[in-house]
Amino acid sequence: MSLKLSRLKQWLTLEDSAKYLSLAIDEDVAAADLLQLALQGDLTLSINLVNSHYARTGLKVPIREAQISKTSIEGQTATGKPPAIHVEELQGEEKDAFLDALIETKAKSHFKAPDASGEHGEIREQMALATTTPLPQSHSFVDFKGDLLPDYSGVLEFDRDSVQQITGVWDLPMVGSESLEIKGAFYDDIEGPDLDWVKLCGVILKHPTANRWANLIERFDDTRKEVEPKNFHPSGSLPEREPLIIRRDELQRFVASLEDSSDNAAPASPDDMPEDVDLLMAAWKAHWKGRVSERDRTTWPLHSNVKQWLIERGMSDRLAGAGATMITPDWARKGGRR
Known part of the structure; x- marks a missing residue:
């Protein structure tokens, strides 16, 4: 190899x-x-x-955009009548309240996050925190339409x-x-x-x-x-x-992450060094270092993509354009910017 x-x-x-x-x-x-x-x-x-x-x-689907249904079971008393079951989509303030309580409880680690098995017992218990007006003689629980990821990212x-x-x-x-x-x-x-x-x-x-x-x-x-x-x-x-x-590309990303960790362990830069220098160095490692072939232009990153990458990390449009050009190797500039 x-x-x-x-x-x-x-x-x-x-x-x-x-x-x-x-x-x-x-x-x-x-x-x-x-x-x-x-x-x-x-x-x-x-x-x-x-x-x-x-x-x-x-x-x-982002957790805030996911479809959630609420099932209410009423009439569970000693009257002998069969319980009435109502299913409706959780929406609006009630949905927001449930998700806020769910995410807050997750952040405090009060209960283990459910896995993607569809078993939402913990979520159903959490509904008690989110329901502001519980119905008498009723039991309510909720279910996501899909499978909630363990990190609650979606x-x-x-x-x-x-x-x-x-x-x-x-x-x-x-x-x-x-x-x-x-x-x-x-x-x-x-x-x-x-x-x-x-x-x-x-x-x-x-x-x-x-x-x-x-x-x-x-x-x-x-x-x-x-x-x-x-x-x-x-x-x-x-x-x-x-x-x-x-x-x-995952192996290359992993190697770059190790190099970034090594760089972070180095002595701090002087106080007067521009903050953008570190970002430009990260952009060069993410798009050029060890990722392209000088002889194969199809492997070169697009200038617009590098610029957008910098903008998404807080750099202004003008500086991002100049920075994307700055980190382009000399041989790539002579070969024509893509």
């Missing part, structure tokens, strides 16, 4: 990724290190689905009425059964304890570049041949014989 050869590959196996990082940071790196980094959230693992696999697909809303087939490279976001499988592989590698529990939501995958998520599913049994949602259930493990990989 060479660093030059790796630039021709869109992704590397775990073994080759370990060799790549060993060369890039001049330290011994093993596959187990990559698994541990992935479990910590410092490195993104992916899987290459060479064969097509059944899945439910959907989007990640809700995964899958289309449960259709079955899709997916292939290609997908990231492992570590919010479903895939996290337990990686954890099991890590402990197997270091001869640690066995894991015998799974997350009910199954395997969750994320597209590397788009807001597209997938929940892998499998048939209940081989006798049900029809491709209908009712004949499938969430898959509890990653597909066999499909390789775990790391995308090349």
Whole structure:
């Protein structure tokens, strides 16, 4: 494995990724290190689905925009009458109050965040904090339309009425059964304890570049041949014989993050050094350093993209344009700005 050869590959196996990082940071790196980094959230693992696999697909919706329903059960008394059940969408001030209380309680760590399994017992208990006018002799609880992510960053809303087939490279976001499988592989590698529990939501995958998520599913049994949602259930493990990989751009990002950490550990800059210098250095590392080929202009970042990157981090439009030009290597300027 060479660093030059790796630039021709869109992704590397775990073994080759370990060799790549060993060369890039001049330290011994093993596959187990990559698994541990992935479990910590410092490195993104992916899987290459060479064969097509059944899945439910959907989007990640910001938690404030997610659809939430409130179910009220009334009449649970000794009258003998059957309870009345009312389901309505939570909206307006009531929705805002519920989410505010939910997020505040999460921030204070009063209860464990629910995983993406759809089991929202903790959320239903939290409804008591958000409901300002509880009905007498009634019980109310809420449910998100989709699966609330553990960090509360959003809700995964899958289309449960259709079955899709997916292939290609997908990231492992570590919010479903895939996290337990990686954890099991890590402990197997270091001869640690066995894991015998799974997350009910199954395997969750994320597209590397788009807001597209997938929940892998499998048939209940081989006798049900029809491709209908009712004949499938969430898959509890990653597909066999499909390789775990790391995308090349993710490896480059990780190496750059290590360099940034090293830079941050260096002595502070003089007080009179412009604050924009650090931002320009970060932009150069993010868009040019180790990411482009001098002979291949298609690898060069667009000037407009670099400028926008700087603007999003607080630089003015005028300075961002000048800064994007400033960090462009001399050989790229002579070759024509893209």
